[in-house]
Structures are given as structure tokens and as C-alpha cells.
Amino acid sequence: MDNGATKRQKREVRSYLMSREPSIDRRFRPRPNKQLRLTFNDINESGESCSDCSDTESDYAATVDDEATKTTVTESSDVESGPQVFLRLRPVETPSKSYTISDCGSVFITGASNENSSNNVTKSNMEKHYSFTSIFDSMVGQRDIYDICVGPKIQEEESVTIMAYGTSGSGKTYTLQGDNMRAGIIPRALAHIFALYGCALYPKPQLKLINASTIILEDDAAIKEMQLRRQILAVCPDIQAQFQRFQLVIQGDHTFETKPMTDVSVMIWVSFVEIYNENVYDLLALSPRQANMAEPPRKNLKIVCNKGQVFIKSLTSIFVKSSEDALKLLKFGQQRLTYASTAVNANSSRSHCVFFVDILKFYRTGLTTQTSYKFCDLAGSERVDKTGTIGSRLKEAQRINTSLMVLGRCLDAASSSRKKPNPDVIPFRESKLTTLLQAPLLGRERLAMIVTVSPLDKYYEENLNVLNFASIAKNIIFKEPIIKQHKSRYSAFADCSQQVGPDRIYIEELEQENIELRAEIEQIKYEHVLQMQLKEEQLRKELTDTFKENMEFNLKQSEERMEKKLQMQQREFEVQLASIKRQYEDKIEDLQDEIEELKSANSDIEIIDDE
Ligand SMILES: Nc1ncnc2c1ncn2[C@@H]1O[C@H](COP(=O)(O)OP(=O)(O)OP(=O)(O)O)[C@@H](O)[C@H]1O
Secondary structure, three states: OOHHHHHHHHHHHOOOOOOOOOOOOHHHOOOOOOOEEEOOOOOOOOOOOOHHHHOOOHHHHHHHOHHHEEEEEEEEEOOOEOOEEEEEEOOOOOOOOOEEEOOOOOEEEEOOOOOOOOOOHHHOOOOEEEEOOEEEOOOOOHHHHHHHHOHHHHHOOOOEEEEEEEEOOOOHHHHHHEOOOOEOHHHHHHHHHHHHHHHHEOOOOOEEEEOOEEEEOOHHHHHHHHHHHHHHHHHOOOOHHHHHHHHHHHHHHOOOOOOOOOOEEEEEEEEEEEEEOOEEEEOOOOOHHHOOOOOOOOOEOOEEEEOOEEEEOOOOOEEEOOHHHHHHHHHHHHHOOOEEOOOOOOOEEOOEEEEEEEEEEEEOOOEEEEEEEEEEEOOOEOOHHHHOOOHHHHHHHHHHHHHHHHHHHHHHHHHOOOOOOOHHHOOHHHOHHHHHOHHHHHOOOEEEEEEEEOOOHHHHHHHHHHHHHHHHHHOEEEOOOEEEEEEEEEHHHHHHHHOOHHHHHHHHHHHHHHHHHHHHHHHHHHHHHHHHHHHHHHHHHHHHHHHHHHHHHHHHHHHHHHHHHHHHHHHHHHHHHHHHHHHHHHHHHHHHHHHHHHHHHHHHHHHHHHO
């Protein structure tokens, strides 16, 4: 076996989570001020065939034509740069005394004795210094994290991957999403994006990113997208109350300015994926037949590399018109994420998840640009040996640890690439996460990593691993220009733009009007069907009401008739009763008279007898 192969094998058996003590491993020694300069070739075309990447989305075929796309150029930054690596400390009741922040505020110092540690080496008092772009102690709130880590990139319209990395329960999800009250990075970024583009936002999905290419949608396809959007938003959870709370917080914390833009239409799309047990799942997938079902069957999607572009084949992308739409979709996807209770976090994400926000701009000249934001919440690493994890949780933990280890090895390989400048040695393909994130990991796109740490003694060893990982990332310098925005020009539009004078403008306006009118017709048709349904419902209700009214009227009338009849009969009966009464009274009178007569006759007889 040659020397290189031996080294590679060594690297493969090293565990990122159970790494050696940093002071022993030379490569893990903290090097706060030393920076490596790297030069990377283009991302190599994947072994996976690219011919199969356009076989979906037949509706769009007409516009995927290569001929239509003249050139793909990119706006890039020539400045050498590396990933920005931030450290955030989670508030805890009794923070460990083993950690301190340097006076300059950007170096994290570990190294006091740790009685809980089982490792003899970490029991030493050796100080280790870890340098960061910024360190946020437990007092720093969500607003400052956003303003420092993400806000400037969105303001500058730069594509960026924001990755939250740390041990389980250290606050990755809290940093990215926030909780009920304290909005995290994603809601703030969405509010910022929608405020930034303001009235340039186009209300219809005219452009879409399909298989990493910006495609102009045919009218039918655009209408289908609108229908899909409506369908999925209808089944999303109601977040109105939370959204209003977030709005209040965000408006209080930031003043986002709208960019003055003319002759440009901006369209925003979101996607959401989960990588669970090395399978990639679409969290926004909703086939029309299953629209009313709670849990559609999960399909493992394929990550495809095509000419340096990485994308997930057949991933659902939803056109959004507001930050509320996007947050609804985030919540919807989040409900389908795999969570479990672990020893350190009762609601622990057991998968990596990536929320994509793609901003597509369409200029009147035919130029389109694409800016992408990836918000990546990594699953928390866990010490399976200590926490006694078993069964499916153990399998999950091992998969999580393996993919995080590969991520560490990729960064490690990237940071060593000055000596071995061949990007093939970087083991991206060993995990789905690194395959998906290879562009930012290679420095082709901007990367900001937020490392979260619970500063407690019991997590000392795990935290050292996380800090070692961060220090590798922090010390990389990418010499390749960073892609800020992808640009492409469509010949159909370019031809149009070459026509001179008011005719061209007139044609463009007519085309635009045509598209808008067609969409409007579809909308009217849809509304018409809705109205018909409403009318039918109304008619049915009216008929039922009339019928009910008639029934009630008839009932009332017959009741009245019965009442009258009853009264008449009663009266007749009373008259009869009165006449019978009178007859009997007469009879009584007669009888009384007779009695009186008999009495007087009797008294006469008695007198005669006496006499
Ligand atoms: N900076 C912070 N301020 C206040 N609360 C926090 C902070 N960081 C984390 N928490 C709280 O700690 C708990 C765990 O945080 P969270 O779920 O974000 O961790 P996690 O790193 O995403 O964990 P896992 O990887 O296991 O999913 C949550 O209840 C969260 O609200």
C-alpha cells in the first residue's frame, strides 16, 4: 500500500465525534491566526448521468431547450474568503468555569479541569484557544445574531448557506427558527427578503428553478404552479397569531429598506428537505390525489450533480407571495420532520433539514439571475456510548454521527488541500448531506456556520469536538471566486431586446399583457366555478328555506282551523249545556211547586183530622 493510501485509510477510521485530544492531533491544534489558501477546480461533474435530470416536469420541456439559453454567467466576488464561523453559547443555569471568552471577544478558551470527564487527557488543565468570526454569549439575542450573521448577506443579495451545528439541545433550531415569541434567523430573513424586493415582487410564477436551471414557465405550467400553491397553502397549519407576533418583534428589531428596482420582476420559491437515515425526503411533497390526506407516503429523492450544479431531482418548490406563505410552508414541513426524545433534548431533530429560498429575477432585457439561501439545521450529535441509546434511536444516532463525521472530514480534507489540491480527495459523496452542500463546502458559495454550544461541564468532550470542527472550518480560505448570483440570458428575450425602437417595447408589453390575461382568464374560470358552487349552495338553501316556510305556514293555518273548530264546538256544547241546565231547572221548579202543593194539601188534611 502506498503512503497516500495509508493516510486515507487512517482518515477513514478516525471518528469526528470520538476524535483524539486536539493537542495530540497536530491538525486539530487551534490555529486562530493561521489561514490556509486553497485553490479549487470546478466542482467535477458527477458520475451520475445528467441525461436523467430533465425527464421530469414535461410541462416545462418547451422552455428547457439549451438553445434558448445563451450563456450562463455568474456574478462573483474576487476577494479571497473563507467560511464565517460564529459561536453561540446557550444560556444555562450554572455555566461551566472551563470556558472563557478572550477580551477581544473572538477567541473561546477552554481548558479548566473537568471532573465529569472520563478521558484522562481532557482532565488536564491545558488551555485551548478557538478563534471565531464572532462569539455570542448567552446574553446575545436573536436580533443581533441575525444582524451580524445573515442580514448583510441578504441586503447584498448574496447566495449563502447558513448552517447551524452543535450538540443536541444546544439551540440550533432555536437559532434558525426561534420559538413562539422570539423569531429566529429564518422568519427574519424572510421578512427582510420580502421587504427588500417590495413592489418588484411579481405575483405570478413566470420563472422557476428546475434541475438547477432557471426556466421560463409556459402559461399552463404557471397556472399549475398557482394551483399547487393554493392547494398546499390550504392544508398548511394556521400560523396567523404567531406570524403577527413575529411581525411585531421583527418590525421592532429591524428597519428593512426596500431596494429601488425598475424593469425587474422578482419571484420567490421555497423548498424544504429532510435527510433522515441517509434518505432525502421532500417535506413539501403533496400529490393532487393526496391533497386531503394527512401523511403522504415518503419517497427517497436523488441528489444529482450536473456540470458543477447540485440539485435534488423532483423536489417540490412552491411559489410564495409573502413571508407568511413561506413561514406556513416551513411549519408544514416541520410537522413532517422526524423528531424524537433523546437523553439531552425532549424534542430532538433526528434528521438534517435544509430550507431553501430561491430568488429569481427577470429583467426586461432577457437576463435572469438567481440568488439562493439555504438554511441548514443539522441533527444534534450525540454520545451513544454515554447516553445508552438503543434500537432505532441508536441507528439514527449512528447515521447522524456518520454524516457529521463525513462533514468534518470534508472540511478537514478541504483545509489540507493546499498540499493536495485535488478536490477528488474530498469525500463529499460519502454522505447525502455533504453531497448536497458541496458547493458551499468547496467555497463556490458563501458559507456561514453558527456553532451552538451548551457551556456545561457534562458536555465538555462533545463541545471540544464541536469546537475542533469549527476551528477547521474557520481556518479555510477559498481562493476560488465565490458565486454571488447565477445569471443566464435567454435568446428568445435577447432577440427581442435587439429589436429597436418602440416596436420592441410594444411587443414586450403585448407579450406580458398576453401572459397576464391568460392567467387572469384561468383565475376567472376558477372563480367562476367557485361562484357557481356558491350559487348552487345558496339556491339549495333558499329552496329549503321556502319549503320550510311553507310547511310552517300550513302547520300554523291548520292549527288555527283546529283551534276555531274547537272553539265552535265548545260554544255549541256550552249552549247545549245551558239549555239542558235550564230544562232541569224548570223541572226542579215544577217539582218544588208540586212539593209545596203537596205540603199544603197535607197540612190541610192534618187540620181537618184535628178538627
Ligand atoms: N439561546 C437560547 N435562548 C433561550 N433558549 C434556548 C436557546 N438555545 C436553546 N434554547 C432552548 O433549548 C431547547 C433546545 O433547543 P433546540 O431544540 O434549538 O436544540 P437543538 O440544538 O436544535 O437540538 P437537537 O439537535 O436535539 O434538535 C429549546 O427549548 C430552546 O428553546
